[in-house]
Amino acid sequence: MIGVKPDVVAAFAQLVAVPARNVVPLPDGMPTTHGALVEPLAVATHAVGRLNPPDGPVLVAGGGPIGQSVAVVLRQVGVRQVLVSEPAAERRELLTALGVTALNPGDAPVAEQVLAVAGRPAVAAFDAVGSSGSVADCLAATELGASVCLIGGDASARPGRVRHHRGRALAGGQLRLFERRLRSGIGTARLHP
Structure with missing residues (x-):
């Protein structure tokens, strides 16, 4: 199942087996x-709570x-300009x-589009893709000192050997050169029983 084991892709499976602790029954009528x-x-x-942009x-x-979902939550917490x-x-x-x-990332570099629309770099970014290209876009489009939240995808595709470990992103030296804070947007059942 996506997010449970990287080698098992079961997004469209009719039935999947998961640990019981990962199952939350829906309320009656939902x-x-x-x-x-x-x-x-x-x-x-x-993720938004961890970053608090x-x-x-x-x-x-x-x-x-x-x-x-990140965009909706950002709007709900009062972020006025979500791109x-x-x-x-x-x-x-x-x-x-x-x-x-x-x-549209195919129209022009994302950082250029952010500047054109917002008039300045982003103060924070959320990567909901997890590819090396999307992480690079987030880093290029944010101002120095901005926070970048890495939510999804393959950690091996990230620069600086970023690895998720128990809800934390551990960044290598390359990312420190960009003077950005990296936080993981991954929540686990153990953190949120």
Whole structure:
């Protein structure tokens, strides 16, 4: 299952086996369509809470379910300017309907688009993709001293040998050169029983 074991991809499986501690029953009467949003919203809420971004433009790399959820949570906590980089046109349309600025990373470098739209670099960024390109976009689009929250994807693709370990991102020396703080947006069942 995605997020449980990297070598098992079961996003569209009809049945999956997971440890009992990872299962939370839905309340009676809750539609399964709403239940499907619990995990992305929980991840987003945890990530935004960990970063607690200051006032100013905030970038989200990736407009899938996690990135959309991060954008919604950012708006709910009062961030006025949320910019989401997403290559899929359908997702950009949905993001615009959610009240955030959707950027197409295929049009121009994301950092240039952030400057053009916001008039300044982002004060914080959330990487909901986890590719080396999306992490690089977050680093390039943020101001010095900004925080970058690494939420998803393959840690081996990240610069500076970033590794997730119990809810923390451990960064190598390369990232220190950018003078940014890295935090992990990964919550675990053990941290949140």
